[in-house]
Amino acid sequence: MPVKRVMIGLLGTKLDMGLDPGRWDGWRPSVSLFQHEDLLFDRCELLSDGKFAKLHEQVAEDVRLVSPETEVRRHVVDFGRDPWDLASVYAGLHDWARAYPFDPEREEYWVHITTGTHIMQISLFLLVEAGYLPGKLIQTSPRLSERKSSPVGRYAVIDLDLSKYDALSTRFARDAVETTDFLKSGIATRNASFNRLIDRIEQVALRSHAPILLCGPTGAGKSHLARRIFDLRKQRGGLRGGFVEMNCATLRGDTAASALFGHVRGSFTGAQKDRPGLLREADGGLLFLDEIGELGEDEQAMLLRALEDKTFLPVGSDKPVSSDFQLIAGTNRDLRESVASGRFREDLLARIHLWTFELPALRQRREDIAPNLDFELDRHARANGKQVSFNKEARQAFLKFAEAPDTAWSGNFRDLNAAITRMATLAPRGRIRVEEVEEEIERLRESWRRPGSTTDVVGEIPLDGLLEEDIDPFDRVQLAHVVSVCRRSRTMSEAGRELFSVSRQKRTVTNDADRLKKYLAKFGLDFERCRK
Known part of the structure; x- marks a missing residue:
């Protein structure tokens, strides 16, 4: 027909x-x-x-x-x-x-x-x-x-159907690249999984006003990414307000609710004038609450209402005020475990869990250390008005250390930024030499040592008590490294991504957690037992 x-x-x-x-x-x-x-x-x-x-x-x-x-x-x-x-x-x-x-x-x-x-x-x-x-x-x-x-x-x-127009398709593709490049601060990252993550964040940032939850270890770049998301939204005309940031770990006692939700004059001792609070300051803009898992129970309940109704009560007031803001929350905790232990409200997690993104640690993105090295040098130059660079041998020596599988980077990008700042400051005539690199490597290794330990954080750990029988020295060295990665990782998936970061790029289907689970099972171990 x-x-x-x-x-x-x-x-x-x-x-x-x-x-x-x-x-x-x-x-x-x-x-x-x-x-x-x-x-x-x-x-x-x-x-x-x-x-x-x-x-x-x-x-x-x-x-x-x-x-x-x-x-x-x-x-x-x-x-x-x-x-x-x-x-x-x-x-x-x-x-x-x-x-x-x-x-x-x-x-x-x-x-x-x-x-x-x-x-x-x-x-x-x-x-x-x-x-x-x-x-x-x-x-x-x-x-x-x-x-x-x-x-x-x-x-x-x-x-x-704009996909039918080649010129427009090319323009859209170029715009998409420029947008993700903006979120990455112009850093030409090479890690495929991280690049896919940024692509998805770009889509969500421009299409949704719902809360975004950024997970990942301290120093993984959650605060920096939240600021870039705000700048992108502001640039595209999606926000009329400003960027308001707070680390919830710094909020304690009676001042926590006042800082977030404001108070009226005379509501408590020392409240000599009204205070608007961070939520009202973020009206029309973006509120970034880092370490949201540290919020107290009362503040969690008040934040949930503010997200659902766009209204809340300042401390000491019986008149609700309104604020229309977008929330980006950051955490280095597994909030599901916090819910299970009663430290975090399940309904609040459900409200902020719509868009959740796991930022990988620096050690899971070792191929991105070189481009981030150049970014940190450029940032240092802009901040100090002086160009600093590596000589060839020094750059090779630092990257050999930085990209090695046993280099901890426990502070993630904060460690990298600090290392570049120190070497650039000490470099004679703006050239970082092998001498500065060797001194910095020793300084980093020392900072990563645990008190009372003679080995690095990622050094071999005792397996006594974990294994039911002795194993060959060859297997012991490998297993010790695997166990050390499990102990510093929050989830089995995170540990798997680090352990198989090279081979996973060559596979079309990745299940790092299952691969790690099967490896540990060969020795009668599981992830939780390794962590304990």
């Missing part, structure tokens, strides 16, 4: 005017659309306000005259009192579209956007773009400036 063509259009109360015989001498968009020999329609759905019934009937009859094979159906749409009011016009067209029995498998739809007020045309465009009107846009126009010179005119089809 052939697919039927259906035209959906608005009655043009100005351009379609004319009840006398002279109306055929001029260009009328709704009628001329059906005078094109290469553009045949089986049905026309003609929409108008009820007060133009006479003109509506005349135009419908004229369409039947020029295109007898076209069935014309008249529809009355309630546009409200003002045809220039977007809310009422869009609502009227939206209601009509929701009630219309579309059948895309048997019919092909075209939406005429030449007639009606500009608000009506915009509303039709939005409805097509959102999929409520599942069709293509078509626009008509007279051939010459004098409309009476050609009653037929011309038409142009606007297909909103």
